[in-house]
Amino acid sequence: MRVRILSLICLSATLAVPQGFAAESPDPAVLGQIESLLDACTKASPQSAADYKQKREELVRGVSDKDLAGVRKADQYKDAYKEISDRFHKASKDEAAEACTIFLGTSATPAKDTQKDAHK
Secondary structure (H helix, E strand, O other), rough: OOOHHHHHHHHHHHHHHOOOOOOOOOOOOHHHHHHHHHHHHHHHOHHHHHHHHHHHHHHHHHOOOHHHHHHHHHHHHHHHHHHHHHHHOOOOOHHHHHHHHHOOOOOOOOHHHHHHHHHO
């Protein structure tokens, strides 16, 4: 059950900002969730650390360091970051690793589940 929740978080994060913030100041809560997810996945799947680093760079490309620093200081950012971090902390290592592979799009598990549910 936790994997499904973490998978939904990963999917939501992926869909929330597919092209990055395009030089706009990002929403603090969205950035907090996604950066927390990226940090948690880097720890859960260190072999994919370069992929998560690339995702982070794509996410904030074009946003100034000053703007990012301001967003990261916001309470909304901190709260969102902590919420995702807490969810990953409660999950098993296997659950977290699976959710992270789903986030990177390297697992067929969600597609199988979706197809199964669609036939009901």
